[in-house]
Amino acid sequence: MGRAAIRPGxxxxxxxxxxxxxxGWELQRSLTVLGELVALDFDSKSLSADFSRTDAxxxxxxxxxxxxxxxxxxxxxxxxxxxxxxLARAINAEAPGLLAREAAASNAWLVHYSTDYVFDGSGDxxxxxxxxxxxxxxxGRTKLEGEQQVRASGCRHLILRxxxxxxxxxxxxxxxxxxxxxxxxxxxxxxxxxxxPTGADFLADVTAHALRRALAEPQLVGTYHAAAAGDTTWHxxxxxxxxxxxxxxxxxxxxxxxxxxxxxxxxxxxAQRPLNSRLDTQRLQRTFGLTMPHWQPGVxxxxxxxxxxxxxx
Numbered sequence: 152m153g154r155a156a157i158r159p160g161x162x163x164x165x166x167x168x169x170x171x172x173x174x175g176w177e178l179q180r181s182l183t184v185l186g187e188l189v190a191l192d193f194d195s196k197s198l199s200a201d202f203s204r205t206d207a208x209x210x211x212x213x214x215x216x217x218x219x220x221x222x223x224x225x226x227x228x229x230x231x232x233x234x235x236x237x238l239a240r241a242i243n244a245e246a247p248g249l250l251a252r253e254a255a256a257s258n259a260w261l262v263h264y265s266t267d268y269v270f271d272g273s274g275d276x277x278x279x280x281x282x283x284x285x286x287x288x289x290x291g292r293t294k295l296e297g298e299q300q301v302r303a304s305g306c307r308h309l310i311l312r313x314x315x316x317x318x319x320x321x322x323x324x325x326x327x328x329x330x331x332x333x334x335x336x337x338x339x340x341x342x343x344x345x346x347x348p349t350g351a352d353f354l355a356d357v358t359a360h361a362l363r364r365a366l367a368e369p370q371l372v373g374t375y376h377a378a379a380a381g382d383t384t385w386h387x388x389x390x391x392x393x394x395x396x397x398x399x400x401x402x403x404x405x406x407x408x409x410x411x412x413x414x415x416x417x418x419x420x421x422a423q424r425p426l427n428s429r430l431d432t433q434r435l436q437r438t439f440g441l442t443m444p445h446w447q448p449g450v451x452x453x454x455x456x457x458x459x460x461x462x463x464x
Contacts, residue, residue: 162186163366166217168200168250169193169224173318174264177355178223185363189215193224200224202246203238212253219362220250221262225294229268230421232289243293248300255306262362264354267314267346267378269295272425275345279431280312280374288422298374309365310374311358314428318351319456326457328389333402342386342412346428347379350449361439371438376430379446386412391447395454 163186169175170190179190191200191211198214199207202224212220225243226232232239247263254261270278271285286292301308317323331338357377365371383391390410397403415424432443 163218164215165189165219165221166212166215167191167221167223168202169222172223172225172227173316173320173351174354175223176320177318177351178221178358181355181359182221182362185359185366186218189217202242205241205246205249208246209249209253212250212257216257217259219260219262219366220254221358221362222247222250223264225264226290229288229290229424232293233421236289236293239289239293240296243290244296244300247297248304251301251304251306251308254308255304259306260362260365261301261306261308262358263297263301263308263310265298265310265312265374266291266294267312267428267430268425269298269312270425270427272344272427274427275429276427277429277431278376278427280376280434287425290422291425302374307365307369307372309358309361309372311354311361311377312374312430313349313354313376314378314430315346315348316351316354317348317450317453319453320351323453324348324385324388325392325450325454328392329396329401332393332396332405334404336404336406337409337411338389338405339411339413339417340384340386340389341415341418342384343414344424344426344428345382345384347382347430348388348446348450349377349379350453353379353444353449357435357439357441360441361435364439375435375438376432377435378430378432378443379449380432380443381445381447382429383446384412386410388450391450392454395451396458399458401458 165188167190171192198211226239268291269284
């Protein structure tokens with residue numbers, strides 16, 4: 152039997168999965184303003200959050216009895232997923248489907264994150280939420296199936312598709328580029344994949360804002376694209392990071408003209424990446440009254456957080 156509808160503005164109980172990931176870590180901050188937060192990761196001891204064991208996962212949801220389930224857990228090792236498709240499907244599709252059915256049974260909300268990898272990466276236009284999908288990899292296919300299972304459950308949900316997520320916590324593309332730039336005279340970086348680097352902190356803040364609105368206005372259920380404004384290539388991203396490092400006096404061996412753009416074929420990978428990862432965010436902006444910040448300031452702020460404040464002008 153489902154709980155009564157949530158009174159607008161009332162505190163809610165939120166069950167967060169994947170709390171130690173890039174987005175999950177930031178969600179622990181942003182979601183606390185909405186009510187009580189129960190944050191779990193796959194190795195949590197008190198309650199099971201192991202997405203490869205859906206029976207235990209369901210028991211956890213029923214034990215907590217949340218008003219909102221937020222799923223920030225996923226199998227994100229894109230290349231590794233090609234060699235372990237069953238595990239990727241269990242984590243990216245079957246577990247979200249189970250969470251969605253539990254949410255439907257108890258009249259709870261589910262917030263679920265998806266990816267630009269559900270598209271085929273063709274063309275040069277930003278993809279809208281209802282555009283045809285066509286994933287190129289196991290990761291993309293399992294994330295798409297996860298979306299489909301959430302929708303099929305009939306639960307109240309927000310599915311947020313995003314792209315090129317980074318954070319100051321843990322390893323990321325910027326850290327890798329800084330390390331390589333300090334060690335090498337020349338760098339080759341992929342220049343034919345286009346997307347928008349999107350901060351985990353920004354995504355967490357968008358989530359909290361959208362969820363607060365959705366709890367008061369259940370008709371806002373649906374799929375939304377949430378990514379920073381603008382776009383760049385991995386090569387352009389690398390140039391921004393290395394130029395910043397040079398301006399801050401960090402060790403940079405590579406000269407600006409020695410950062411070469413190369414095609415994706417120069418770095419063969421097990422999983423094929425979409426060349427066009429642009430996402431149209433107009434639906435999110437219109438519906439929730441939000442403005443998407445440009446990708447560059449977020450990256451620069453992340454770099455300053457990792458390496459200290461910028462030098463004064």
